[in-house]
Amino acid sequence: MRVRLDGRDHFINRLGRWDDPIAVAKAQAISAEIWRDFREGTLDWSLCRYKPLVEGKDPELLKALEELMLRKRQGRTTHAYRVLKRYGGALRSEGEVREFLRWMEAERLID
Numbered sequence: 001m002r003v004r005l006d007g008r009d010h011f012i013n014r015l016g017r018w019d020d021p022i023a024v025a026k027a028q029a030i031s032a033e034i035w036r037d038f039r040e041g042t043l044d045w046s047l048c049r050y051k052p053l054v055e056g057k058d059p060e061l062l063k064a065l066e067e068l069m070l071r072k073r074q075g076r077t078t079h080a081y082r083v084l085k086r087y088g089g090a091l092r093s094e095g096e097v098r099e100f101l102r103w104m105e106a107e108r109l110i111d
Helices: 021-040 059-072 075-087 094-106
Strands: 002-005 008-011
Antiparallel strands (some): 002 008
């Protein structure tokens, strides 16, 4: 899907094929969400919030954290990576972060 913001094209990939009705429906839903957020003034201009998840995880965040873990070799970075991987959800919106914090409290990782 192509999204034009401030005269520049941005792309959201991995939505599927145009001859797949489910993929087309997914693209239309994402498009509607982007348009609604734009009208309401809550658009995530990075578009990260609208990109589909791969296996329920945020691949960009996990990949970046894994690279940091391998580079730094610090226990706290390794722990953060493992906790986020175990959680298995995305952290791209305020609501998703709140849900992650609730999960961490339930797991007794924070008070």
